[in-house]
Amino acid sequence: MGSTIEADRSAGALSAAIYHASGGELVMKNDKVSSNRMRFVSAEQVAQRAGVSRSAVSRTFTPGASVSPATREKVLQAAEELGYHVNDLARGVLNNQSRLIGIVATKPEVGFRAHLTAALAKMLIQRGSVPVLINTGETEEELLAAQKILIGHRAEATIIVSGSPPASFFELAKRNGQPVVMIGRAEPDADHVQAGNSEASEQAAAALIHAGRRRFAFAGSNSRTPAILERETAFVAAIEARGFSVRVVRGRDSDYDSGLVAARQLMAERQPLPDAVFCANDLIAFGLMDVFRLEAGLRVPQDVAVIGFDDVPQSGWLNYRLTTFRQDPDAMARRAVDLLERRVANPEGAPDVERIIPRIVLRDSFRPAE
């Protein structure tokens, strides 16, 4: 068994066998290779089987290279029989491009981020890239560790879906000529895709006021990510600019529990409950609606209008029917990849921004007045 493989190997890589043939070491080494590691088919083996040189194999799998149909056919058949696939790693080492692209995200399983990372992965694969999902924490050390993994593997670019990287992150990427695209966070030094948070907040405020609502609240979170923050400040500003006031309540993260906390905060204060709440995202809205309906006995939208943000699939569920601002994950992924391609084509240009204005989706939790 071992000897068969050994013979096979040394036939495949003659020079290696001759070089190492000193005192039985060869057998040891090859045995280890065949048992412990993987044994991928190499271009050399295909060449031998097809009776051509290794260059011919390489050219067969290089688009636009000059190979005769006859040898091409021989090579393809030998490759098929052996199950050969070009080693993209070695190809990457050669011309310094790995096709790897990093997606850095915190909690990529939750809410809109799940859809965004999935859309990114799908789009990158279609483009011929290889998406690497780095699921990491928010802290600077963790982000830097993620970056080191990606640089170590010579990733072509990094897409940051969440988290706020330290300056050293960008410095490191820049020095290695590695483009960085951020989604949802405005970083002056990096390309980024941004949702039109302030436009949406403005629209929500105008519609609620126009529908005759008067007691306003904003349900946000203390995680203070830029997108959440922008929605809050823009909504408060828009309401106050029209002469009304807004109560702002915040949970810890930006999830369902945050919505519970926010609603209960509003109920705890000795004031009439709001008749219109704009939530920083859909998950918060669901938590808030559940508390308002089940614990305060309110009706939505008769007693209180609720507007969310993101349009995750649950917004369409019968129980919620949430009016919200649609963020299209495919569109955002598309823009991110566009930015990335433009940056690769022109590494020296100034940072670029893609801004996507979310469109409101009307459901039962609030319908604007005619």
Place this chain on the structure above:
Amino acid sequence: MGSTIEADRSAGALSAAIYHASGGELVMKNDKVSSNRMRFVSAEQVAQRAGVSRSAVSRTFTPGASVSPATREKVLQAAEELGYHVNDLARGVLNNQSRLIGIVATKPEVGFRAHLTAALAKMLIQRGSVPVLINTGETEEELLAAQKILIGHRAEATIIVSGSPPASFFELAKRNGQPVVMIGRAEPDADHVQAGNSEASEQAAAALIHAGRRRFAFAGSNSRTPAILERETAFVAAIEARGFSVRVVRGRDSDYDSGLVAARQLMAERQPLPDAVFCANDLIAFGLMDVFRLEAGLRVPQDVAVIGFDDVPQSGWLNYRLTTFRQDPDAMARRAVDLLERRVANPEGAPDVERIIPRIVLRDSFRPAE
């Protein structure tokens, strides 16, 4: 500008410059390299700056290698100044292990799968591997294309979260010595992690009967994935073994809409509605509950008891409070990685199975009798 970079390059890689210096071609090539490709720092450049040989640099970054503290310090400083990181691609080419591990999933953003893929990614990173997320369709061609990407990049292993790969998939992996671990699907030829679907179904049936329920239904889907199928057949068998009958309704996929469809199917038939429904997963249960409550005016659990499967976070939401079987994504990821490590250590062994028995989580949608 271009000339500066060119000088820089040729200083860094003298031999290359000399070799290629024939008729101005050098400038062209280097210009292209510096503008179009990335320019990572190589060990050679660090060696030059530190005034040592390239081997010394390599040894500095190889744990357990023999380097004097003095040169080590020089190398580390030069590496720091240049922003050097070991090229894991080239390292992988050398000893035939890339640290890349593929996660193949269909719709990785939805339901329990989102949690599972996220847990896998986190665990693989902690282990020092690099998770590649292949978001692909269910068809055989798409799965095969995913596999080709992974083999091309010499991924060490593939973890299949969803989808039913063709036989050629396993053949290809086997021939390349690439371990395949499947989650949730029993494949006779591959290692897999499996949830104890039949045990859970049995437990659900027994508890519902013991609580005095008599009109049973199972809400599944026509996607016919093995896990869904196993839950259905085991539940039906368990109920019928005790002398009762079960109505089985199915939607298209295994999501919320499927629950809507299932519930409306039950309502359309001219029979009394069931007083106990076991759902193939939580999402189906949510859809079913929404229809039963909002369209049929039923109360849960008084009129109908509902049990789900997976325990996604929404099961704890106030509006649902769903009794369900908990699948721990971290535990499943842990087992998958365990399988993988055992397979790498012993490539020739027989296929192995890790079976995880889900634990029931009691909430308001059904409480068993004392």
Place this chain on the structure above:
DNA sequence: TCAGGCATTGCACGGTTGTGCATGGGAAGT
């Protein structure tokens, strides 16, 4: 002071692929 041993370092090679260059052969034109 000399010799021996040990630690360290440089050299060259292994493992992949792509590609410039030279060459050989076949086809076509005269």
Place this chain on the structure above:
DNA sequence: ACTTCCCATGCACAACCGTGCAATGCCTGA
């Protein structure tokens, strides 16, 4: 039939990194 040209193919080297082997230098002990 000879010459010319072009296409294809093999050779060698580029790009990375780790590591065995040999040599060198330093330190210590006698």
